[in-house]
Amino acid sequence: MSKPKSMSAQDRRERQKAEVRAELLAAAHELVREEGYEGLTIRKLAKRVGYAPMSVYSYFADKHAILHAIADDAFESLARRLEAQAPKEPLAALRKMMTEYAAFGLENPNEYRTVFMTDDHTHDPGQSIAEPEKRNPALQLLLKRVQACMDAGIFQGDVHAFATLLWSFGHGTVSLLITFPHYPFGDRQKFLEMSMDVALAGLKAHPVGPLTPPEERC
Amino acid sequence: MSKPKSMSAQDRRERQKAEVRAELLAAAHELVREEGYEGLTIRKLAKRVGYAPMSVYSYFADKHAILHAIADDAFESLARRLEAQAPKEPLAALRKMMTEYAAFGLENPNEYRTVFMTDDHTHDPGQSIAEPEKRNPALQLLLKRVQACMDAGIFQGDVHAFATLLWSFGHGTVSLLITFPHYPFGDRQKFLEMSMDVALAGLKAHPVGPLTPPEERC
DNA sequence: TCCGTTGTTCGTACATGTACATTACAATGT
DNA sequence: ACATTGTAATGTACATGTACGAACAACGGA
Numbered sequence: 001m002s003k004p005k006s007m008s009a010q011d012r013r014e015r016q017k018a019e020v021r022a023e024l025l026a027a028a029h030e031l032v033r034e035e036g037y038e039g040l041t042i043r044k045l046a047k048r049v050g051y052a053p054m055s056v057y058s059y060f061a062d063k064h065a066i067l068h069a070i071a072d073d074a075f076e077s078l079a080r081r082l083e084a085q086a087p088k089e090p091l092a093a094l095r096k097m098m099t100e101y102a103a104f105g106l107e108n109p110n111e112y113r114t115v116f117m118t119d120d121h122t123h124d125p126g127q128s129i130a131e132p133e134k135r136n137p138a139l140q141l142l143l144k145r146v147q148a149c150m151d152a153g154i155f156q157g158d159v160h161a162f163a164t165l166l167w168s169f170g171h172g173t174v175s176l177l178i179t180f181p182h183y184p185f186g187d188r189q190k191f192l193e194m195s196m197d198v199a200l201a202g203l204k205a206h207p208v209g210p211l212t213p214p215e216e217r218c
Numbered sequence: 219m220s221k222p223k224s225m226s227a228q229d230r231r232e233r234q235k236a237e238v239r240a241e242l243l244a245a246a247h248e249l250v251r252e253e254g255y256e257g258l259t260i261r262k263l264a265k266r267v268g269y270a271p272m273s274v275y276s277y278f279a280d281k282h283a284i285l286h287a288i289a290d291d292a293f294e295s296l297a298r299r300l301e302a303q304a305p306k307e308p309l310a311a312l313r314k315m316m317t318e319y320a321a322f323g324l325e326n327p328n329e330y331r332t333v334f335m336t337d338d339h340t341h342d343p344g345q346s347i348a349e350p351e352k353r354n355p356a357l358q359l360l361l362k363r364v365q366a367c368m369d370a371g372i373f374q375g376d377v378h379a380f381a382t383l384l385w386s387f388g389h390g391t392v393s394l395l396i397t398f399p400h401y402p403f404g405d406r407q408k409f410l411e412m413s414m415d416v417a418l419a420g421l422k423a424h425p426v427g428p429l430t431p432p433e434e435r436c
Numbered sequence: 437t438c439c440g441t442t443g444t445t446c447g448t449a450c451a452t453g454t455a456c457a458t459t460a461c462a463a464t465g466t
Numbered sequence: 467a468c469a470t471t472g473t474a475a476t477g478t479a480c481a482t483g484t485a486c487g488a489a490c491a492a493c494g495g496a
Binding site for chain 2: 117187199200201202
């Protein structure tokens, strides 16, 4: 669409591949929307786009990869939404972001689960597909919002540690709400707000130093 | 072993069934220990105990049920360990409990995952197998420890809300550490302690009221 | 132009979870 | 003692994910 450039045969093939991949992804999205997550099977997906079942594996390593691709799409749209609406006040922006993040998790539990609650058991260290801070644009935004609060003097401490703890607490609340719908959390929205209030209060009362004091990554 | 009582035929059958179930569970435990969680298959399990593959389904509803049974065993032993070693000081006891809980989660990630990070998609509301506070003895203990701290005047607020938030924060930290081993958390133990410190500080600075202000369970 | 290389597509095959139906058998009522 | 009935055990069958390798087309260098 944008860069004809030389349009070598190599390029055309790659474009073709990307196109088919997108088509597969769209069909997968449809299937999930129609029949739920369990309704997505390789065979049904292949039949939908007119390929043989095994051809799907030319575009996705395995079923998990398809789920991840779908979920990544969803989270990108969330990130765009978050980026759009940001209050001026740094603390309000941070809070707004967390509530939106949590709301998204509760509205899209399957996507949230595949991105944040399943092992990347395909951790070929060559592919850097494991770091959630790279994969997920929302986490990038979180760092920015936290930095803004620090710049405004609302909090002190290490930005990365602060954001990680906030993410950890938020994730704990969201994932519990998703996993145990029958536990007496009371009003979910109220519980979420209470959780965030407590987390922020703790981070204010107990400023955090940087992570990894001693220890080398393997 | 203890109540011969009448030993009706019905009773004997139930005893037999429980015995076979226990045997299956032991074999499943062995398999998992030997070949990991993926190594546990219905067929292998059946062959191990000398039954036909389908016979397993007379004792467990599905594969998930086997995993859950194994995990429940593990958590019961954890609860015993926790109950045994409890410092006198209420706050120290609470902290000790949380660190042990987290350590257990990190040492037994598969068990932790099956109990706390997978849907009970078999939620027949008739069976009350969904409430983690019933299923998991560790959560019961948490309530006791929190209550002790409240009695000692260390914290104020609603016990249930307090414990739930603490669980939520602890779970968030543990589950993230399990799910993203490559994220730069730094020293895991240090991160856990920091997380707990912040959580407790937040709960001290921001006492929590009871949950479920308005809302009826469906 | 021609041949080796490389990547795409897909048929086949296997392991797995599990739904369904059938059989063997023991407990129970008459 | 015999028929009935419920349950345990199993065999068969199907849908699924995916590993293996063959057939084939596109491409690049001689």
